[in-house]
Amino acid sequence: MSPTISCDSVYKIFGANANKLLADSNGSVDAKQFQDAGCIVGVNNASFDVEKGEMLVVMGLSGSGKSTLLRCISRLTDATAGKILVDGEDICLMNNKQLVELRREKMGMVFQNFALLPHKTVIENIAFPLQVKGVSTENSMYKALEMVELVGLKGRENYFPRELSGGQQQRVGIARSLAVEPDIWFLDEPFSALDPLIRKEMQDEFLRLQGVLNKTIMFVTHDFDEALRLADRIAIMKDGIIEQLDTPGNIVLNPATDYVKKFTEDVPREKVLKIESIMDPKDTNASDNLKVSKDDIIESVAEKILNSKEIIKVIDPKDSSEVGSINPSKVIKVLFGG
């Protein structure tokens, strides 16, 4: 099955002579050199796939090009060069009409500052994508009410955005982006404008929703902890370049560059890594008393493993087959270093 989103050498360069400079550079773009020529490199040679149902988190500090990359894929800005395939179709070649169609059928997006229409109530905001699509008022309101319930805003459907707290506004934003039941869900730093406590709550809510909906997701954030918490895979960007794209575990264990390392240094590994990432091959000496799943986060089973003082079997939770073993010494290494 082909990936839902597929990017092949995508470039986004801002500036007057972007196209010409890019053509001259033969694909190797040096940000400094371009800057001297009056151009700013937003995205530099990004190639990756996002599989159906996968959540790819794009993480980077401000100015790293993460939002630009997201906007290239939703075609809110046009990529300077490269191919972006959505369900096998190159969106860079689509005309305006096809693009409107694509967004109406397949895409939903959540924005950092909520981007609610100030003149519309909660329910009207949520129904908006349906109404521009031409769905009748009655049907769109019915569907929107469903969405209101899904995001837990029942009873507030007639409020105006300015009457809601930040967290509630973002719930509206989420509901609106889901109203047309898109396959692909873009989230542009959706929780960055919220207080830490609310942010945590919204992340939980988001995971719950994803558990139910199972969308293909691109999630942009500048918060490394958030990325670790949510992602199937993480792409770390700096100056428009994807420095590393891997699972959270591999990024923490094997940072590809010094830049990535800076983020991973302070991360408490036991809270991030799964047993899978530190397990050994199957071992016949393994005890039968205790089994752990390969998907367990180390911290959650560390106490059990250390208490047992033996080599323990690791199983795949799907079919309970044995896939490896874990030695308590490995867990100690993760917990206390060395």
Add this chain to the structure above:
Amino acid sequence: MDKNYLETIRNSKPAQFGILVFIFLILYFLIPQSENNYLWRLPSVLKGIPLAINNVIFNALYEWFPLKVWDPVFEMYEEKAAFREFTKAVSQGLLFLITVVRELLLGGDKIIDVFVSDSWLKENDWLSWPALPWTATTVGAFLLGYQLNGIRLGLLGGIGALYISVFGNYVPSIQTLSFVLITTPICFVLGLSFGIWGYLDKKVETALQPVLNVMQTMPQFAYLVPIIALFGLGDHAGSIATIIIATPPMIRNTILGLKRISPEVVEAGLMSGCTKPQLLFKVLIPAARRDILNGVNTVIMQCLAMVVIASFVGAKGLGLNLKIALNSLKIGKAAEAGLCIVIIAVILDRFTKAWADKQKDYFENLTFFQRYKLLIIFAISVVIFSIIAFISGGYFDKINYLYVIPIEKGLTIAHYIDGAVDWVWETFFYSLNSFNKFLLTQVLGPMKHAYLGMPVIATFTLAMGAAYIVGNARTALIVGGMLLFIALSEYWDRALITMYMGSFAVIMASLNGIILGSIFGRTERGGRILLSFCDFFETFPSFVYLIPVIFLFNITDTSVLIAAIVYATVPATRYTVWGLKSVPLSLHEAGTMSGVSDFQRWTNIEIPIAFPTVMLGVNQTVVFSLQMVILGALIGTEDLGQIIFGALSRTKDGAGVALTLGIFVSLIAICVDVIVRNWAEERKKALGLA
């Protein structure tokens, strides 16, 4: 040592200004006054411009692109210039619209005339649309205000309408209102369209800016003569003049409102699958609703400010009455008409503001009668009052007081006002007169003399030097180029007089505004009260300010200058209060903890931070002062305004003169604007506010 000196000068703007003034003074006193000396006055090589403009206009009107038009009277084809036909069509369309609204409210037979033949109409003189009785209008004004923002606004509307009717100003007021009701929507549509276009296309916006600048800074009189030439006399001509003045703020507000929408909201619209028209009408315009409606408010205020000026080209209504009263120096009558304009302005201002703030309740579940309750009450009251008015027609002898109260039969306090003015005049004659005399001989006279004695090279050095110091070489060239245009015409001396009056008014108004704003604007409450005063004074149309001063100081420069100073103090005050408000609380706290005295707080914290904002206020002050100075020609001054005003009576070749001089005034305002704006920007950057 030498190098150090240069370094100091390079870094110190005050030092640079000092040197500039020094050079200016040397030039001022060294250049001899001689007609043949180009350093004293430049030759008027651009003398031909007004004539050229005239030729263009007449060529367009009578020769350019002739069309064959069927003449039904002579039953033959006739050659007519296309442009002339176009202006005719515009005039007739506008006039028709104004007439329809006017007749709907005031009655008449012109609309019916459209549907039936002239002769038949003459035979049946009963056939006439009845006027809306003033009683019904009063109820309508009350209900509309009530609907918009409750009982208080309702009372404002009702009492206002009642006053106007009882004092016999019903007919001219409705004439003025109908003028506003037609002109405003046109400005709205034009302004919105150009605003959207400018928002969508950066090039259009860049092209619009200078055009809007000229349109807004050009004195209104300057448009009048070309308008007469193109469109003839009448209400439509007044409407066109008003459209030219009132559309630019609508365009600016639209662009501002659209630009203020966060880019995310636009993206959200796109990601919701909006097509381009959907994005425009469902996302952009509604999201900018507030700014757009504020634009409508400005348009209405401009319309009312224009009524007197529009009466010069034939617009009927309160403006005409006021003009006639002023011309014959009947201060009481003028004041009454002026008061009516102010009342209409205040009512429309509050109504449109309430409308802008009103939020629609989408989920109201109302029956037909609940929803249209007030409309139904209004319809019923129209019927009842019309019947009463009809019946009472037999009861009253000649004049039906329950229908329309004519102006000569209305209540009036004009003679009390006249009496009061006479009393003031007689009682304070000596003090007023001596003040007037003192100002004229000791201050204004010498100042005027000094301006006129300025060699042209000195003026240029000062203006371009200032522009260079606050900006760069480009700024200096822009300012120099605009001034050169004036200096090469034959009106340089007149322009100097305009500059003298303008600069006097600007300096006094700015000082007033900064002092007032600083005294009252430093506390939250004081600032609020002062701003509401500003709101109130800003609803006064400009010429209303002229009424009292003429009577106190006669027709002299003093009157015009005092009116200009009072008028222009409003923006200076407003921006000072805004500037003081913009000082962050943390800075105040830092100041307090550093132990500043009240005065130190003002000089060291508030004024520097507020300065860029205050300068924007000064900018407005310049435009306001110049408008009033030119308006002063209405009562007789001897600057550019007087010639523009004089051109009104020279319809044949006046258009070119008026336009040229209008552009000159506009250029003066823009020169000051360029310098002041650059200065404010630079201060902003220095303070890290930009």
